[in-house]
Amino acid sequence: MDRNQVIALSAILQSAILVNRLATIGSIPNEERNPLLHSIFAMTPENIQDVYDGVENIKPGLQGFAQGLKNVPSQAKIYFYSLISLEKSLSNDSETLTILASGLESISTRLQHFDMTHENIIAGIADLYTQTLSKLSPRIMVRGDQAVLSQPHITNEIRTLLLAGIRSAMLWRQYGGTKFSLLWPWNKLPETAHQILLEI
Structure with a gap:
């Protein structure tokens, strides 16, 4: 399978895994989250490695595919496929695409004053997700611990991670990815993911 497609898919999977973890236990490793923020x-x-500030930063996603998704929680798998479907809806909605691009450009100007992990940036991305992607189908319903999900900063983080997943799904499609190419067991996804891991 195309190496760039596998890298992008692994980033989508990493977003999905982190959303599930955040929704259930309320915390995630910054070193796994920050490259996804960077991608936004x-x-x-110049290349796909630059999107994530290095392929080594999406190791958890690559490991998920290299192991055939055996250790990936079922809810994370649902988020993964939902993100791909949601990006497809977005690609067919030029108005929402324009609003999303304009919003991200506006938020990026704040990076002169705030780090990308600052709550001001996270809240801005989350609000943009609510204005755009949350109105498209399929709407991603995040499940987890209600005591965790009731915290505004957690929901902001989750929406930000979902938007990062959409960014990677767009990249996957730009590199020629299709739903047909995800069918098991005919693709070479696990094999390619394993090969990339060996090179890191």
């Missing part, structure tokens, strides 16, 4: 603002990367 990587508007003109």
Whole structure:
């Protein structure tokens, strides 16, 4: 399977895994989250490695595919496929695409004053997700611990991770990804993911 497609898919999977973990236990490793935040603002990367500030930063996603999704929670798998479907809806909605692009450009100007992990940036991305992607179908319903999900900063983080997943899904499609290419067991996804891991 195309290496760039596998990298992008692994980033989608990493977003999905982190959303599930955040919704259930309320915390995630910054070193796994931050590369996904970085991808949101990587508007003109020279290559796919630049999108995530290095392929090694999406190791958890690559490991998920290399192991055939055996250790990926079922809810995370649902988020993964939902993100791909949601991006497809977005690609067919030029008005929402325009609003999303404009919103991200506006938020990126704040990076002159705030780090990308600052709550001001996270809240801005989450609000943009609510204004755009949450209105499209399929609407992603996040399940988890209600005591965790009731915290505004957690829901903001979750929406930000979902938007990062959409960013990677767009990248996957730009590299020629299709739903047909995800069918098991005919694709070479696990094999390619394993090969990339060996190179990291």
